[in-house]
Amino acid sequence: MEQIPILKVGRCLLVSIQIDMHDKLAMALQDDLTQKLVDTRARGVLIDISALDLVDSFIGRMLSNIAAMARVLDAQTVVVGMRPQVAITLVELGLTLTGIHTALDVDKGLALINRLIDDPDGGSGAGGAQ
């Protein structure tokens, strides 16, 4: 079965989604990620969706769920690498992913997540959604 790799980078976990998501894969990812968060005691989750050229309500909800789960485990979630067309589609669909932090690329995402870890309430960084 295909699997989405979860890599530990510094204090956070990097998840790069590069294949089409479906129910089973999403469930497996949530399982793996929560397990890994507990095991590694990571403080942040970085989800890279730069390879996705289609994000629908299903993936949107999955991202929200992951963010919520991470928050319960005291970790910040940042979604990075969204393509312009994807952003426009999501907005047209009315999915603005409130409650999820976003950044332009992995580099900026890492910087943001480190800032968020040090100061969880200072959500004024780029893409900080309160």
Place this chain on the structure above:
Amino acid sequence: MVTKCPPPSAEQEMATDGSVIPTLVSKHEAKVLTSWVQSQIAFGSLRSGQIKEDELKAQSKEFLRLFSEGLKSGAIDDITAPAWSATRDMLGDLSRSRALQGFTPSETATFIFSMKEPLFTLLRQHVKDDAEQLGEEIWIATKVLDKLGLFTAEVYQQSRDDIIKRQAQELLELSTPVVELWDKIVAVPLIGTLDSERTQMVMENLLNHIVKSGAEIAIIDITGVPTVDTLVAQHLIKTVSAARLMGADCIISGIRPQIAQTIVHLGLQLDVVSKATMADAFALALKRTGQVVTRTSAKPA
């Protein structure tokens, strides 16, 4: 010559073949031309000064030549026939150029319709005795001229539509620039009313620019937006949300006092930092990106 009241379908063929108009027109071309040009001038085709009398004369002469050629071909009823193609091309060019020169539709159509008078006069003079034939001939002339006139009007309308489309496109391009203000800070000065098409364009431009320049803050300046209603607000929110998904924060600036009042009266929730002026927004953007601009104490010499 012309037959008397045959059944309609046969009539067309017979009347066309037997009409005296082709012969008359080519014989009295000069006379028709003179009185035609005069009636055009009387209508005021030269008044607006877009074309000179010589030009009008040349155009009329050219048309009359093609017209009598078309008549001679025998296909009086059907101006879509190949025999009329030269006439159609000429009329097409004429109405296109008139549309560009700013003629009104009636001025353009009058070019053709004003030819009726001299043509009818000519017919009256030469088909004096037979009232029925005169009626027939006038009917034929009217039919073909009306068709040509409508064709002119259609081409005119078409050219105007093209102009409008092109202008709308130009306006779209003109009004959606994304300006790089500073490192990591871009600005979008919006001018004019925001409709869905323009919002789409602004959004695409802005997001592509964010990707290209790696901007973290986008200042959307609405000084040039005349009114903000619920729809415009919704479009603004869409743009802001899309930018946020790309990891860029938005600041809305240039909110005029009246617009502030409107926003409150309508109960709109923009959910985004807003500043009265672009300068304030820029200062905040600098602060958020951790940059400072300092004034050197001494002015450069």
